[in-house]
Structures are given as structure tokens and as C-alpha cells.
Amino acid sequence: MITVNYFGNIAEAAQSSSETLDHDSMSLVDLLELLDSKYSIAQFPFQVAVNRKIVSKQQALNISDSDEVALLPPFAGG
């Protein structure tokens, strides 16, 4: 199971702040495609964090069971 955390307008689109997907392992690119097919996330500007570090959406990265993925809309602190 892969856990994905959603924030801001992406959490609104997903109607949830967190979700576990029934996959043990998949590439980041495939994961983002899957999420786009579910929630049309490509319409939003966002960054991806894997294990709390920002990564490129195109990075050849395998996401597995213990990884924590988060989709982060533009920051708005302050």
C-alpha cells in the first residue's frame, strides 16, 4: 500500500487529505498518472514530496510501501 497525502486545492479535488493505494510498488510517473486519471490533478500547479523531500515529477523514482508521498500546491505561509 502506498500512502499519498493531499493538501490545499488538491485535497479538495480528491475530497480527502490522505489515501492509501492498493499498490506495493510503482514509478512516480505512473503514480502521478493514476492520480491524474482519478482527480485531474494536472490542472493544478503542485510539487511532489517523497519522504518529505521535494522531488521532480519526472524523476525516475520507484515508490514503494514505506514511502510517504505528498502533493503540495503553491506555498502560502506568512
Next chain:
Amino acid sequence: MKKVFLEGAISPEFIADSIAKHQGKHSIGAHNIFLGQVRADEVGDNKVVAIEYTTYEEMANEKLYEIREAAFEKFNLTCLHIYHSLGEVKVGDICIFVFVSSPRRKQVYEATEWLVNQVKEHVPIFGKEILDNADHQWKVNS
């Protein structure tokens, strides 16, 4: 780990109390404080009445730790404090409080601005701007 996130607005009493807590630290000769206040931006025919803040707290705390460490390396500081609201903060209320102390004046100005910029750019905080017609939009830092 120092606590940064507070529920709701940051009160003037909390800020005053933070200042008072430094009166026993006699190597300090200069404090500088930045306070961010929620502004009633106009959005078309409507106005922002509040911002509801959320964060990715685990990542935010890691980032804030890095920012603190970097600030102490970059500037000659005695101490620094960063506080940010979560949840709803109404217009006119304080949502961010950055407090920098040093033996001398020069460094605190630069350090304060650097810290506020770092928080805005690198800490995953999200702001939902609530409008007076109960609609909302998502804040983006410019």
C-alpha cells in the same frame, strides 16, 4: 524541536510575553520582530475576511529545523523564534511572528527578512482565503 505552529491567531499578549522572556538574556543588545497580518484583499466584488491555514506538519518541521540551523550559521544571533498560525485567522489578526535577537543591531534586520522569505518559499503551509460571500480561493505567495 521548537514549536512553531499555533492554533488560531497569534495574540498581542503572546508576543509581549515572548519579549519579556528575553529580559534575562543579558548578552542580547538588539531584537527585531516581523509580524504578518491577514489583509482584506479584494477579489472581484468580494473581500477576504479570513485565511484558514493548513500545513504538512512533518515536512514543515524538518524544513523549519534546516532554516533555523542555516540562520545561526549565516548570522550572529543569540536566538530566534518563528511562530505561524494554523486554522482560521481573521483579517487584522497576526498569522506569523518572527523574532530575532543578537548582541548588536546590524544582523537582526537582515536575519529577519531572510527568515521570513525562507518560511514563505520553503515551508509547506497552505492558505484558504475565505471571502465575505462565503466562497473561497487558495492563496499563492507572490
